[in-house]
Amino acid sequence: AQTVTQSQPEMSVQEAETVTLSCTYDTSESDYYLFWYKQPPSRQMILVIRQEAYKQQNATENRFSVNFQKAAKSFSLKISDSQLGDAAMYFCALYRPNAGKSTFGDGTTLTVKP
């Protein structure tokens, strides 16, 4: 079975601090993509960052970066200099081209404390 596991249902961070959200996945395929999506209270799903499995270099988007450990099947998201607007639910997702679909983790709710 192809699964995505987010082991932290809730996390909190102090404003301006750094937080890391965990994600592990399971797939036997070599071609896949990993994503982090942000869902604020408005429920809009917003792409945060994307990583191709064939790329060794960790993806970075401004304050957001990933630690992609392919052998360990781990894909954590690091948010630096946390801002109040980062408060949201974060979903990790695995896309397998052969299956043509994405599987989402159960989400991590991030609270940012002022």
Place this chain on the structure above:
Amino acid sequence: DTAVSQTPKYLVTQMGNDKSIKCEQNLGHDTMYWYKQDSKKFLKIMFSYNNKELIINETVPNRFSPKSPDKAHLNLHINSLELGDSAVYFCASSQKGSGNTIYFGEGSWLTVV
């Protein structure tokens, strides 16, 4: 110029009714999806269409019937609505080979009373 748009955004209806949610994407993608997000916020795929052809049907009850008149549209019709159908339904699209990023609509909040 919204990339993936779905209507209505909010829908309150009684048990037993039939309702439809419409979705359109202007990104030129060839794949469209319907996802369901329940009250616990778990996000599960329901259907996937590629160029109007059904690719994925994730054991969704027969009361749910998607229709794709063309590759830019994917509508969802629900018959005999039940309380458990209350959820947020997301339409989404992606293009194979172009990053495979899924672009979501804003969601349709369905409440069955």
